[in-house]
Amino acid sequence: MTAVAALPRPYQNYVYAYPHKTSYRPLSPRPALAQLWRDEARHALSLYLHIPFCEVRCGFCNLFTRVGAPDGLTGRYLDALERQAHAVREALGERPEPSFATAAFGGGTPTYLEARELERLCDIAEQVMxxxxRAIPLSVEASPATATADRLAVLAARGTTRLSLGVQSFVDAEARAAVRPQRRADVEAALGCVRAAGIPVLNIDLIYGIDGQTESSWRLSLDAALQWQPEEIYLYPLYVRPLTGLGRHVDPAVSERDWDAQRLNRYREGRDHLLAHGYRQVSMRMFRRVDAPPQGPDDYACQTDGMIGLGCGARSYTSTLHYSFDYAVSSREVRSIIDTYTATTDFTRALVGRAVDDGEARRRHLLQSLLQVDGLAVADYELRFGRDPRADFAAELGLLAERGWLDDTADRLRLTPNGLAYSDAIGPEFFSPAVRSAMADYELR
Structure with missing residues (x-):
């Protein structure tokens, strides 16, 4: 009998987009947007507007964001966003006229903007782009401190169908341990405001693996969330990333093994608890109430070709190129990139990105599908690429099967429940050598 290799560490890389942004590089020459989009399908585009401001930076956060916005910075940022929107809309042209199927405001924290600024953000999406x-799914991210009645009223009136609230924990001590200062009373008040605003879908984000979290305290947060009957709940494992608040203080000598075991236990407890309370699992992270209204494509912000991203932290996806602006995590570098963006007047070219050839497109399609509960429809893959995914990824799929993580039927490839629990290890195993090399060479800043 052949021995099965040791299992990988379960928490390596959250594959919310592929290729990863750390594989992007400055483009030379810088292609014109009009050329990039000339032959692209435009009948069902996704629109993403990025707001890189937060009231506080959580200790685990490695998103592109800064704390605060002094001296009218949000106004200057919206000015730049509008200039970019005009340039992109002109590049898209009129033949055929572009049509948007989904929209999202992310960050950062979009609701860091005041109500009048949120009105302007919506105007840019509607009047410029x-x-x-009001006719398509619109998802907006928010924090408890910024989910105020006046902001939510604007979002509801302008057509928001989904509000995602980053709660992370209902236990005050855990919130402090994650460097996210908040009180449960304030979180509950924010949730009340969201429900009062009448936005159809409420998502609550929770994090497991926080220092001091126990099975009992994790159950407390889960039950507190369930009291609000949210249409969606996301369960995120805690990551400690370089250059983040927690990453600067973690003891590198501490063994990761116990933490991995703790996070796997919390994940399984959370999964089983939600499944027992009327939710179905969509991916390792996402759980949707069985009677929730449909919202369109899952993982709306990062998963499809034909996405237009506006803002200095947003990505755009054509079928052959993914592109964005410069990327950083450290506060000083992020501030510098935001300042450069707000001073930019020419948004007609792509600056930083990565080409996506047929091989990378096949990897991306497989990853986007396999890491979902429904898995990869073999016929869809064969129709798009004219190839058998089992032949294209024989080694990777063979390893999953050897571990007992792959359910391979005639028409579909699915991860088993144990395989799904290891999604953050499985994803990186499908990265191409070229993407792995580029990510390894990326200099964190």
Missing amino acids: GADL
Whole structure:
């Protein structure tokens, strides 16, 4: 009998987009947007507007964001966002006229903007880009401190169908341990405001693996969330990343093994608890109430070709190139990139990105599908690429099967429940050698 290799560490890399942004590089020459989008399908585009501001930076956060916005910075940022929107809309042209199927405001914290600024953000999406926000799914991210009645009223009136609230924990001590200062009473008040605003879908984000978290305290947060009957709940494992608040203080000599075991236990407890309380699992992280209204594509912000990203932290996806602006994590570098963006007047070219050839497109399609509960429909893959995914990824799929993590039927490839628990290890195993090399060479800053 052949021995099965040791299992990988379960928490390596959250594959919310592929190729990863750390594999992007400055483009030379810088292609014109009009050329990039000339032959692209434009009948069902996704629109993403990025707001890189937060009231506080959580200790685990490695998103592109800064704390605060002094001296009218949000106004200057929206000015730049509008200039970029005009340039992109002109590049898209009129033949055929572009049509948007989904929209999202992310960050950072979009609701860091005041109510009047949120009105302007919606105007940019509608009046400049041409997205009918009241006719398509619109998802907006928020924090408890910024989910105020006046901001939520604007979002509800402008067509928001989904509000995602980053709660992380209902236990005050755990929130402090994650360097996210908040009180449960304030979180509950924010949730009340969201429900009062009448936005159809509420998502609550929770984090497991926080220092001091126990099975009992994790159950407390889960039950507190369930009291609000949210249409969606996301369960995120805690990561400690370089250059983040927690990453600067972690003892590198501490063994990771016990933490991995703790996070796996919390994940399984959370999964089983939600499944027992009327939710179905969509991915390792996502759980949707069985009677929740449909919202369109899952993982709306990062998973499809034909996405237009506006803002200095947003990505755009054509079928052959993923592109964005410069990227950083450290506060000083992020501030510098935001300042450069707000001073930019010419948004007609792509600056930083990565080409996506047929091989990378096949990897991306497989990853986007396999890491979902429904898995990869073999016929869809064969129709798009004219190839058998089992032949294209024989080694990777063979390893999953050897571990007992792959359910391979005639028409579909699915991860088993144990395989799904290891999604953050499985994803990186499908990265191409070229992407792995580029990510390894990336200099964190």
